[in-house]
Amino acid sequence: MLSLLSLKKTYSTNHHLFQIPKRLFVALSSTATSTQSIEVERIARIINDHPFPNQPLHPTLTRHIPSPLLTTAFVENVLGRLFAAHSNGLKALEFFKYSLNNQTHFSPSPDSFEKTLHILARMRYFDKAWDLMVEIGKTHPFLLTLKSMSIMLCKIAKFRSYEETLDAFEKMEKRVFVGRKFGVEEFNVLLRAFCTVRKLKEAKSVFIKMHERFPPNVKTMNILLLGFKESRDVTAMELFYHEMVKRGFKPSSSSYGIRIDAYCKKGYFADALRIFEEMEKANCLPTLETVTTLIHGAGVARNAMRARELFDEIPKRNLQADTGAYNALISSLVKCKEVKSAIQLMDEMEKNNIHYDDMTYHTMFLGLMKSGSIEGVCELYNKMVDRNFIPKTRTVVMLMKFFCVNSQIDLGLNFWGYLVGKGYCPHHHALDLLVTGLCSRGRSHEAFKCSKQSLERGIHVSEAVYRMLERFLLQSNMTDTLGELNQMIEKLQSVLPPSSGNYIHSPSSGPRCRFFKLTFVECSKRFEGREFG
Template sequence: MLLVRKPKSQNQITQISQKLTISRKSICPSHPPTEIQTEIDRITKLINNHPFPDHPLHPTLLHHLPPSSLTSSLVENVLGRLFSGHSNGLKAFEFFKFSLHHHSHFFSPTPDSFEKTLHILSRMRNFDKAWELMEEIKISHPSLLTLKSMSIFLSKFAKFQSFEDTLEAFERIENEIFVGREFGVDEFNVFIRVFCTQRQMKEARGVFQKMYSRFSPNTQTMNILLLGFKESGDITAVELFYHEMVRRGFKPNNVTYNIRIDAYCKKGCFSDGLRLFEEMERVNCLPTLETITTLIHGAGVARNIFRARQLFDEIPVRNFRIDIGVYNALMSSFIRAADVNSAIGLMDEMEEKHIGHDNVTYHTMFLGLKRSNGVEGVCNLYEKMVRKNFVPKTRTVVMLMKFFCENRRPDLGLNLWNYLVERGCCPHGHALDLLVTGLCSHGMMEEAYECSKQVVERGRHLSEVGFRVLERFLLQAGETDKLRKLDQMMKRLQTVVPPSRGHALGLPALTGSSSKEHTKDRLLYSPLH
């Protein structure tokens, strides 16, 4: 979030949530107490391990999770773990419905839990269930319908559906879901941002031209479009639209400047970013903490470590409080300059100041260590992360899995897999593909089979690539019974959760030359060739 600070003379600093921000590099996570974290792990693991679709989830939840023990924090955190772990979306949906039907005066559903569930369903393209959920919430808890929930749904809808279908979805939300609410510029801004986040700037401008006469645009509208051009990576388009914005009579604010500075910094034009920073101060448009964080990143991209450190040290002088995002920005600058020791020192300093580490911290450090310290350095940090019971996000899991397997250490990849499963996660399909390939290449076919089976048991489809690699080795070993069992599980799952493009559809007949020819053809595309 952007922090807008009033002058010191007002004797306070007010933090407000902007509806449009430069995407923060990280947000300082909340760390639940150990006993709460243990309960989150237990429920997440219970849901992930539940056999799907053989048995309904509701009775199991009722047995292991008395409704009286439900809290808003527990539901939000479990859904967050299911989301980040790419768990079966229908299980998450059932868990949320369980919380809805058993809420009491001790607990009531929150916008955050609803938004996470809606995001999970939309991400898996199950828009029918998403509409069903919104229809139910409209009747039972209409206060949960927020601009954020609208943005989440429409962003995924626009990603997978046509422009015309997305326009119809917006109209349906207005007329059938947000009943009794008069749509204005805030809803208009959400809709434009939907296309900007997908880098569909032609569509975003189309919406602007189509609807601007109905919804009077404001500075935020223009900033959203400016952000869209920035995300497309075209500095010229950013500057052209900025001048169009000024010509239309909109006054630039610190969000406007932050977007332009970020555009230049990402392209390595750090001096231009500094020029805009100085211009902000001249026109009395007060810089924010995000402005400084962006410039520190920009200094790192330009390999100007001295200026990055200088900007970092100036933060207290500007009456800002250094947060985890600022530390991550400086750490990234050190890593880009191959100064891993200074980055490690920052991690220690963060711990001393009780700021903690988030996924960006670990991901940045793993990137630096794998380039400079090899397997030993990565393993040391990995062990430290595990001791803290930290669950990394998908991109970090995939990066670690790839690193371990490429360095002929699939045993470490298996250790990471087991750690995540024990914590209630169901790692991303790409991580499984890497692990299966690494394990099979080192004669650990049984372990590869068990990991694949775990994924299907948890209600997730195997990818085409990973399944064909496993198929090859199992056939070579004569393990047709294992293949038949996995095939049966996959086909049963397909009746409940249809696979999308790129997922394995099962096996042909396991006897005769046709199976061998089929396998041979498919393996031409496997990572082993």
């Protein structure tokens, strides 16, 4: 990295004497990026693998992170990895606070704060999230953004009551965003929190209650339009749209895009095309996102030919197809059972240097599963692992279920080991599936090892997992192993109480929650005589 900086300096001061060949400069930049990526992966793995709560994390961070490494981009990338890995939220919080206390090379950014807040709010550790927001408001108020407000309000709207969400908005105005006058933009964040979680009734109530204080703009109307779309009530959405136009609000690209998406998801592709034409007549230029939505809509309508035509029109509209556009066409082909054509499209993406993302893999895995191609799924899985790609939670759970249902339990174990080896904490649903599959095949010792790996990383196990392990360990006369499991659970609970809605077993006091009490027989029935659906 230092050599790259010195070359840059030489270039700028002696431009006529010495010029860096372009290929060399690109190679050096690529090497620097690659080195940082390796360091990000190393530190994320160290944080995830750190024994929690047996040892404090701070000394480990001090030992493994040299001061020059702690840059703004580095901290953002590590927190991004921890978020994707479903890491223990308190570890992510400790890493963020560690970076705040070492600002020689690091300048805190809104992105790093937002990621930390998102990890805590997603785990429903709202008390910790509030404490962090209040603290940041006092020490680094410039980190408080509309996005951080949105992250918090969306999670509260999803998991808490209407009144609690309004109280949270008021708390932000009076105690967190001190000195900031709330206006229509903040009001829009509150409305969007309800609309994105399909609480349209609450959104309308908030609008009626507060619109005089916060005069609405086009964005406000689009958010409510989005709420109608999310409620899947196309008629109500159209009535609101026409009312919006009558009140003098000029529709934007977002307005048309929301309506097109609503019709596409309902399978009314002809209506979506009609609105698309209406959009063009209004001199509102379609975006790549709009065309991508239509390609998806063609797939829902099982019209692969029209999906391909829309895709081919992208360059004619002075737009460039990206991963999302390719994913939309792959999805349409899969829905029309043209899996081979979808595979060819993946090859085309590779040829055009367009990278696969989680949606690419998820859609293809789903298509291969529905076509009954176990070999195809295994082949794509191996390709994904060879590329060191880490899928998102829903893809992880889907793959784990497929492996367990289709007698590929060793592949399930391999997948678990791959994720853990990459420094990721697989979601508890994946652990539930794997433990159920292992126990049903008499491999309780391996099931225990996987559960132990989760607990060691500060992630609670579910009631179903505990009950299965308890039964099989007792049947195998492995009381010492069961005692070790109980001790780990009790110790973790002493420092990391279950988040709201979390379901774990407390060996000393019985079940903490009745939400998820599946017996082993009920769980194992899922694996008997069923294909993946």
